[in-house]
Amino acid sequence: MARRSIWDNEFDEPQGQAKIGWVTPADTETPVERPASILDQLRTADPRIKTVRNRSWERNNPNKSYRRVPRPIRDTVNKIAAAHGYNASQVAQAFLEYALVCYRRGDFALELELDRRGLTLMPGGWSDDHKPIWAENVWGEQPAPKKKRRKKNEISLHKQMINYRLSSNLIAQIGEVCETRRSEDGTLINRRYHDGEVVARFLTFSIEAYHTGKLALRDAEDE
Numbered sequence: 001m002a003r004r005s006i007w008d009n010e011f012d013e014p015q016g017q018a019k020i021g022w023v024t025p026a027d028t029e030t031p032v033e034r035p036a037s038i039l040d041q042l043r044t045a046d047p048r049i050k051t052v053r054n055r056s057w058e059r060n061n062p063n064k065s066y067r068r069v070p071r072p073i074r075d076t077v078n079k080i081a082a083a084h085g086y087n088a089s090q091v092a093q094a095f096l097e098y099a100l101v102c103y104r105r106g107d108f109a110l111e112l113e114l115d116r117r118g119l120t121l122m123p124g125g126w127s128d129d130h131k132p133i134w135a136e137n138v139w140g141e142q143p144a145p146k147k148k149r150r151k152k153n154e155i156s157l158h159k160q161m162i163n164y165r166l167s168s169n170l171i172a173q174i175g176e177v178c179e180t181r182r183s184e185d186g187t188l189i190n191r192r193y194h195d196g197e198v199v200a201r202f203l204t205f206s207i208e209a210y211h212t213g214k215l216a217l218r219d220a221e222d223e
Contacts, residue, residue, distance in 0.1 A: 061165045068196035069162045070126040073203050085220030089165040098215055099202035100173055108205055110193055121197040125157045134201060138208045174198060
């Protein structure tokens with residue numbers, strides 16, 4: 001008698017039926033997939049859509065600089081702008097427009113005082129030890145002035161400045177307040193008020209109105 005193989009089943013299986021436990025490519029309709037190649041695994045980035053920013057505001061409203069505007073004013077405008085989602089120029093534009101309206105209806109006045117440099121809205125300059133009276137409500141009480149030399153690292157008021165993109169109409173109105181006179185070629189003849197001091201006075205007035213709730217700003221996302 002021939003010896004039986006270990007692969008033989010105890011019972012005969014119907015012809016044409018695959019053995020249980022064995023699967024060959026011919027036994028299934030799903031083809032065997034080949035492993036993904038390196039090229040298949042590379043992730044291609046979607047093409048970036050190039051957006052063209054509208055620069056008409058920048059072209060029509062170039063930067064305007066004003067000296068003698070203390071840094072605390074500049075820093076406060078920056079903080080307010082960031083809190084509402086605007087840039088500093090937008091807040092400065094709104095604050096200056098508001099102050100212009102209030103100034104013209106007599107809510108406050110520009111009071112010149114005689115200083116060693118001449119007539120000024122900021123007698124004695126602007127520092128931690130000395131501020132104009134109109135700034136006390138915003139920047140704290142004014143301590144008794146002390147005679148001392150300026151520190152080497154202290155920046156003079158003349159060198160403290162702001163730089164905003166303001167509308168040409170607003171710039172012209174500030175010039176009218178300063179009573180600026182120019183010659184036909186545009187050369188400055190004289191000016192009653194220093195334009196930077198007027199801007200500092202106007203911004204301080206609006207900052208105080210903002211802190212007391214008289215002037216409110218909508219958030220940029222609500223526009």
